[in-house]
Amino acid sequence: MGLDMKRTIFPLMACVAGLGALSGCVSTGMARTVDPGELQVSVSGGIQGNVGYIPQGELAVRYGVSERVDVGARLFLPGVEVDTRVALLRSPSLKSGVDVTLAPSLAFVVPITSASSALVFPSLPLLVGVNLNGSQLVLGPRVGYVINTGQPPTSQTFANNFVVGSSLGLAIPVGQAFRVVPEVSLLHRVGTTFGSSTTALHGGVGLIFGGYAEE
Numbered sequence: 703m704g705l706d707m708k709r710t711i712f713p714l715m716a717c718v719a720g721l722g723a724l725s726g727c728v729s730t731g732m733a734r735t736v737d738p739g740e741l742q743v744s745v746s747g748g749i750q751g752n753v754g755y756i757p758q759g760e761l762a763v764r765y766g767v768s769e770r771v772d773v774g775a776r777l778f779l780p781g782v783e784v785d786t787r788v789a790l791l792r793s794p795s796l797k798s799g800v801d802v803t804l805a806p807s808l809a810f811v812v813p814i815t816s817a818s819s820a821l822v823f824p825s826l827p828l829l830v831g832v833n834l835n836g837s838q839l840v841l842g843p844r845v846g847y848v849i850n851t852g853q854p855p856t857s858q859t860f861a862n863n864f865v866v867g868s869s870l871g872l873a874i875p876v877g878q879a880f881r882v883v884p885e886v887s888l889l890h891r892v893g894t895t896f897g898s899s900t901t902a903l904h905g906g907v908g909l910i911f912g913g914y915a916e917e
Contacts, residue, residue, distance in 0.1 A: 731883065731908060732873050733801040733831025733840050735789045736766035742913030748885075748906015758906070764913065781811035781821075793833055796914065801831040801838070819852030821861060831873075842869040842887070864892040867902075873910065883908040 736742045747759040762776035770789040775782065785807030793799025809823040825846030831838045843866075850861035871885030887904045894900040 731762075731764075731840075731871075731910060732838055732881075733803050733829035733842075734796065734833075734838065734914070735770055735787050735792065735801075735803060736764045736772040736913040737915045738766045738768050740766045740913050740915055742766075742910060744908055744910045746883075746906055746908035748904055750902055750904045758904070766913070781809055783807055783809035783823075787829070796833050796838065797835055798833050801829070801833065803829045803831075805829055805842075813852075819850055819861075822849040822851060823847070824849075827869075836875045838873040840869070840871045840873065840883075840885075842871075844868065844889075846889075865889050866892055871908075879912045879914075881910040883910060 731744060742764040744762045744764075745760070746762070747757070750756045750758050758779065760776050760778035762774060764772050764774035764787075766772045770792055771786065773784075773786045775784045785805055787803050787805040789801065789803050791800060791802040793801055805827045807825050807827070809821075809825070811821040811823065813819050823846055825844055827842045827844035830841045832840075846865050848861050848863055848865060867887060867889035869885055869887035871883050873881045873883045875881050884907050885905070889902045890896060891900040
């Protein structure tokens with residue numbers, strides 16, 4: 703591998719590890735907690751833009767603990783995340799009204815190159831979902847902190863910094879228990895100007911299966 707190729711690929715791969723913790727960008731999902739006793743499965747994919755355009759994907763499951771609380775876990779490249787969602791406001795149905803949910807999460811990102819180290823990413827999104835006759839428009843502002851567990855490489859510009867951002871998605875029902883969720887999102891390192899090294903943009907599509915007995 704030539705020197706120019708190494709200079710291109712190694713920073714890009716380190717950026718994947720650094721932004722992996724931020725892959726909550728991939729899919730916020732819906733603002734409505736899963737119904738009690740129901741299981742929900744989702745798969746998502748998209749493209750994240752920072753120093754380059756990086757494909758991303760995830761597989762996630764959620765379980766409804768009670769009407770206002772559910773728990774979830776997801777696997778993404780290159781890490782895992784666990785979270786819980788607590789409904790501050792839950793509409794009577796998905797046909798109308800507003801769902802407002804706090805969704806604290808904790809992600810762990812494994813290093814994928816010698817130029818990166820493991821990251822921990824606690825995050826607190828606030829999900830606001832407007833129900834539109836079965837569809838749901840979801841706005842998800844969030845704040846988080848990226849913790850570097852090792853010596854911070856210069857390529858991990860998000861490490862040991864607060865980040866803020868938001869997502870915007872639309873969950874569109876297809877049949878009785880299946881939804882397509884196109885979504886765009888942004889995360890930015892606090893205290894810096896917007897730019898390719900401090901701002902992560904993402905666009906993607908999620909597929910959600912089940913979760914709501916009323917459907």
